[in-house]
Amino acid sequence: xxxxxxxxxxxxxxxxxxxxxxxxxxxxxxxxxxxxxxxxxxxxxxxxxxxxxxxxxxxxxxxxxxxxxxxxxxxxxxxxxxxxxxxxxxxxxxxxxxxxxxxxxxxxxxxxxxxxxxxxxxxxxxxxxxxxxxxxxxxxxxxxxxxxxxxxxxxxxxxxxxxxxxxxxxxxxxxxxxxxxxxxxxxxxxxxxxxxxxxxxxxxxxxxxxxxxxxxxxxxxxxxxxxxxxxxxxxxxxxxxxxxxxxxxxxxxxxxxx
Amino acid sequence: xxxxxxxxxxxxxxxxxxxxxxxxxxxxxxxxxxxxxxxxxxxxxxxxxxxxxxxxxxxxxxxxxxxxxxxxxxxxxxxxxxxxxxxxxxxxxxxxxxxxxxxxxxxxxxxxxxxxxxxxxxxxxxxxxxxxxxxxxxxxxxxxxxxxxxxxxxxxxxxxxxxxxxxxxxxxxxxxxxxxxxxxxxxxxxxxxxxxxxxxxxxxxxxxxxxxxxxxxxxxxxxxxxxxxxxxxxxxxxxxxxxxxxxxxxxxxxxxxxxxxxxxxxxxxxxxxxxxxxxxxxxxxxxxxxxxxxxxxxxxxxxxxxxxxxxxxxxxxxxxxxxxxxxxxxxxxxxxxxxxxxxxxxxxxxxxxxxxxxxxxxxxxxxxxxxxxxxxxxxxxxxxxxxxxxxxxxxxxxxxxxxxxxxxxxxxxxxxxxxxxxxxxxxxxxxxxxxxxxxxxxxxxxxxxxxxxxxxxxxxxxxxxxxxxxxxxxxxxxxxxxxxxxxxxxxxxxxxxxxxxxxxxxxxxxxxxxxxxxxxxxxxxxxxxxxxxxxxxxxxxxxxxxxxxxxxxxx
Numbered sequence: 043x044x045x046x047x048x049x050x051x052x053x054x055x056x057x058x059x060x061x062x063x064x065x066x067x068x069x070x071x072x073x074x075x076x077x078x079x080x081x082x083x084x085x086x087x088x089x090x091x092x093x094x095x096x097x098x099x100x101x102x103x104x105x106x107x108x109x110x111x112x113x114x115x116x117x118x119x120x121x122x123x124x125x126x127x128x129x130x131x132x133x134x135x136x137x138x139x140x141x142x143x144x145x146x147x148x149x150x151x152x153x154x155x156x157x158x159x160x161x162x163x164x165x166x167x168x169x170x171x172x173x174x175x176x177x178x179x180x181x182x183x184x185x186x187x188x189x190x191x192x193x194x195x196x197x198x199x200x201x202x203x204x205x206x207x208x209x210x211x212x213x214x215x216x217x218x219x220x221x222x223x224x225x226x227x228x229x230x231x232x233x234x235x236x237x238x239x240x241x242x243x244x245x246x247x248x249x250x251x252x253x254x255x256x257x258x259x260x261x262x263x264x265x266x267x268x269x270x271x272x273x274x275x276x277x278x279x280x281x282x283x284x285x286x287x288x289x290x291x292x293x294x295x296x297x298x299x300x
Numbered sequence: 301x302x303x304x305x306x307x308x309x310x311x312x313x314x315x316x317x318x319x320x321x322x323x324x325x326x327x328x329x330x331x332x333x334x335x336x337x338x339x340x341x342x343x344x345x346x347x348x349x350x351x352x353x354x355x356x357x358x359x360x361x362x363x364x365x366x367x368x369x370x371x372x373x374x375x376x377x378x379x380x381x382x383x384x385x386x387x388x389x390x391x392x393x394x395x396x397x398x399x400x401x402x403x404x405x406x407x408x409x410x411x412x413x414x415x416x417x418x419x420x421x422x423x424x425x426x427x428x429x430x431x432x433x434x435x436x437x438x439x440x441x442x443x444x445x446x447x448x449x450x451x452x453x454x455x456x457x458x459x460x461x462x463x464x465x466x467x468x469x470x471x472x473x474x475x476x477x478x479x480x481x482x483x484x485x486x487x488x489x490x491x492x493x494x495x496x497x498x499x500x501x502x503x504x505x506x507x508x509x510x511x512x513x514x515x516x517x518x519x520x521x522x523x524x525x526x527x528x529x530x531x532x533x534x535x536x537x538x539x540x541x542x543x544x545x546x547x548x549x550x551x552x553x554x555x556x557x558x559x560x561x562x563x564x565x566x567x568x569x570x571x572x573x574x575x576x577x578x579x580x581x582x583x584x585x586x587x588x589x590x591x592x593x594x595x596x597x598x599x600x601x602x603x604x605x606x607x608x609x610x611x612x613x614x615x616x617x618x619x620x621x622x623x624x625x626x627x628x629x630x631x632x633x634x635x636x637x638x639x640x641x642x643x644x645x646x647x648x649x650x651x652x653x654x655x656x657x658x659x660x661x662x663x664x665x666x667x668x669x670x671x672x673x674x675x676x677x678x679x680x681x682x683x684x685x686x687x688x689x690x691x692x693x694x695x696x697x698x699x700x701x702x703x704x705x706x707x708x709x710x711x712x713x714x715x716x717x718x719x720x721x722x723x724x725x726x727x728x729x730x731x732x733x734x735x736x737x738x739x740x741x742x743x744x745x746x747x748x749x750x751x752x753x754x755x756x757x758x759x760x761x762x763x764x765x766x767x768x769x770x771x772x773x774x775x776x777x778x779x780x781x782x783x784x785x786x787x788x789x790x791x792x793x794x795x796x797x798x799x800x801x802x803x804x805x806x807x808x809x810x811x812x813x814x815x816x817x818x819x820x821x822x823x824x825x826x827x828x829x830x831x832x833x834x835x836x837x838x839x840x841x842x843x844x845x846x847x848x849x850x851x852x853x854x855x
Contacts, residue, residue, distance in 0.1 A: 054744070054745055054748050054749075055748055055749070056748075056749050056750060065677075066677060066678075066681060069675070069677055069678060070678065073671075073672045073675070073678060077668040077669070077671075077672065080664070080668060081664055081665055081668055084635065084639065084660070084661070084664045085661055085664075087639050087643075088639060088642065088657050088660055088661060091639065091642035091643055091645075091647070092642070092647060092649060092653075092657060095578070095642060095643065095644060095645050095646065095647050096647050096648075096649050097579075097646045097647055097648050097649070101646055103579075103646065104579035104580070104646060104833050104834050105578055105579045105580035105644055105645035105646045105833065105834060106580065106644045106645075106834055107580070107581060107832075107833070107834025108580065108581065108583065108640075108644060108834070109581040109582075109583070109584075109585065109831075110581075110583055110584040110585065110586075110587070111583075111584075111640075114640070115584050115587050115633065115636075115637070118632065118633060118636040119587075119629060119632075119633055121632075122628055122629045122632035122633075123626075123629050125628075126625045126626060126628050126629060126671065129625060129671065129675065130621065130622055130625050130675075133621065133675035133676065133677055133678065134618070134621075136675075136677045137675075137676050137677045140677055224449065224453065225447075225449045225450040225453060226447060226449070226450065226544060228609060228684060228752075230684075230685075230750075230752065232681070232748075232749060232750035235680070235681040236680060236681070237609050237680050237681060237683055237684070238609055238611070238680075239609045239610050239611060241538075241544060241545070241610070241611060242449060242538040242539075242544065243538030243542075243543070243544065244538075244543075244544070244545065244611060246611040259750060259759065261750060261752055262752070263609075263683070263684040263685065263752040263753075264447075264684055265373070265442065265443050265447070265450065265753075265754040266450060267373075267441075267450065267453075267454070268368075268369035268370045268372075268373060268441070269369060270373075270754060270755060270756075271364065271369070271752075271754075271755030271756045271757040271758060272364075272757055
């Protein structure tokens with residue numbers, strides 16, 4: 043019970059800034075509750091055994107000659123199996139709600155992405171060759187990300203903008219196509235609960251919908267050389283008007299300005 | 301008889317130096333080789349610990365100020381490589397395996413004594429080469445994973461020396477694995493059935509299968525990587541059409557089973573230590589055996605859970621999530637069985653038991669975070685962060701290293717004939733347990749909140765928690781001192797232990813301490829029930845004097 047309370051009431055995570063984050067945090071709370079209950083249970087059993095069954099001074103006899111107990115062993119094979127099965131099914135459900143299984147479930151139907159954005163709040167991450175959906179999804183904002191030692195560059199094809207800082211409007215799905223110029227990097231925004239490696243020679247994609255205005259760190263999470271720790275950028279989530287102002291100020295292609 | 305070849309070996313024993321010089325010689329005695337592994341491994345543990353201290357000193361401040369960034373990357377690469385390949389793998393396998401397995405199967409030595417000595421003597425030169433690369437050319441900078449293209453673009457000399465060292469250490473590991481399989485399956489004393497073997501034999505059999513199946517894959521991969529570096533081939537170099545993800549698959553095909561190569565023997569050692577000190581049979585012998593074998597099989601098909609953010613396709617993520625989660629089932633059985641072994645026992649709360657119980661607690665936490673990490677959506681946030689750093693230190697330090705200390709306290713009287721000091725041992729345990737948890741528990745929070753791993757500089761908001769973690773590391777470093785003092789002083793001043801201070805029933809206790817060259821003066825004892833502790837049960841089935849003519853070898 044204590045474990046359940048801790049699992050539900052102790053928050054170890056940063057703020058939620060993408061549509062995907064609340065779903066993630068739901069999974070986290072479930073895993074944290076189960077984990078805390080199991081851990082406190084085993085810790086309690088070990089400490090209790092060490093105190094209750096410790097050898098008192100003068101005792102020379104052995105313990106009970108208990109070599110096993112089949113029903114008991116079946117019981118504690120079944121319990122972890124059920125727990126693990128539950129976690130597996132539950133995390134599959136979470137993954138599906140995040141949109142991670144979209145290419146598997148829908149096959150070639152990715153052209154209908156915009157129709158399913160209500161249920162699939164996040165387009166998932168993965169290898170670009172598997173998913174070309176973002177090009178045809180009307181609503182999403184396409185951005186091309188280039189990683190290099192030791193910086194990220196964000197290219198907006200719509201206005202031909204190249205920026206070192208990622209600007210995105212709140213509420214609009216973003217589709218990023220990422221590739222590296224040199225070694226493997228990773229794009230990570232802790233407040234979005236999302237991460238995807240940026241690989242040389244193999245474009246990857248990352249889709250998300252920002253929900254909370256603010257400035258969040260973009261962190262490289264794959265060892266990429268001496269200045270790996272300093273390879274950071276910022277994602278600015280702003281309301282659509284501010285984003286449009288920024289966009290108009292920087293867009294090179296005049297016709298795209300609105 | 302299976303021992304007939306030993307008459308030849310006897311000749312070579314006579315040529316060995318005696319006294320402490322034995323430990324610097326090309327000895328063929330499995331007990332000498334076991335202790336060579338242990339002492340050599342411990343020296344590398346001190347070096348790896350010094351490297352860890354350097355990392356924790358750098359991380360007490362958010363800026364990179366203690367050492368240059370290139371050196372920091374060299375230090376973290378060496379720390380990982382030394383701790384895995386020169387400390388944990390050689391000690392849980394080589395040291396205790398060589399010392400104990402021949403006793404447990406009732407043999408007078410390992411199946412291939414010369415191969416055994418070669419396997420050990422590959423380690424010191426490989427280790428010295430690796431460490432000296434730091435001073436001569438600069439060590440490898442690409443982490444112990446050596447992912448290309450980073451490992452291809454960083455300075456080549458250090459990377460090539462790293463590859464060469466790991467190849468030699470891998471070779472040593474394979475030689476050891478072949479030797480253990482042969483010894484356990486073919487050198488068993490006639491009359492001793494497989495299901496009567498002490499649990500550590502099963503753990504070593506499973507581990508050796510993993511070693512022999514997966515280490516050659518790592519060797520092949522690293523040879524291809526070295527071609528990419530020195531001969532400009534393009535196996536993993538995207539600039540030449542290579543594929544960097546293939547390297548990751550091949551690397552983790554070895555390096556995930558490597559985790560089980562580090563923890564399965566530790567599981568086996570705990571299964572030997574707890575029953576003796578609890579004065580109870582090991583709970584659920586056969587389920588313990590089956591769960592080891594289940595871990596071996598599952599351990600070979602989980603590697604891609606290290607690659608959930610590498611652009612792996614969804615079906616592959618789903619498969620590896622399920623396979624990885626299910627490892628929790630056989631592992632869980634083992635932990636419940638150990639707790640059941642404690643239950644109702646007459647537990648001596650000595651240093652060996654404290655470290656074993658510390659292992660249970662730490663490993664359960666590491667296992668729980670492990671199941672969480674196996675879930676793709678969870679992993680996508682915390683992959684390559686300090687959450688993962690905390691998780692695997694709970695497995696390999698809180699797990700394997702705690703067991704190594706437990707095993708040293710437990711078998712020290714067998715190695716030397718003297719007991720270690722219990723008060724110093726308890727101080728050692730308390731310092732290690734508190735220091736370890738203070739060092740690594742806060743790192744879970746760091747990872748969840750945005751600190752990636754392998755960084756020399758970080759967001760200033762994480763400074764306090766990092767300092768907390770470094771304080772824990774300091775405590776761990778200090779905890780080594782009472783242990784070292786205890787181990788060295790007890791060698792000369794320790795209480796005389798007698799042959800069997802713990803009243804153990806496994807065969808290594810049924811001879812003198814330290815044991816004679818060929819383990820027993822007379823015939824090897826036949827121990828059919830190595831865990832026959834318990835009221836009214838003790839010694840009932842122990843047949844010390846049965847000679848080997850009446851029973852036929854079992855297969």
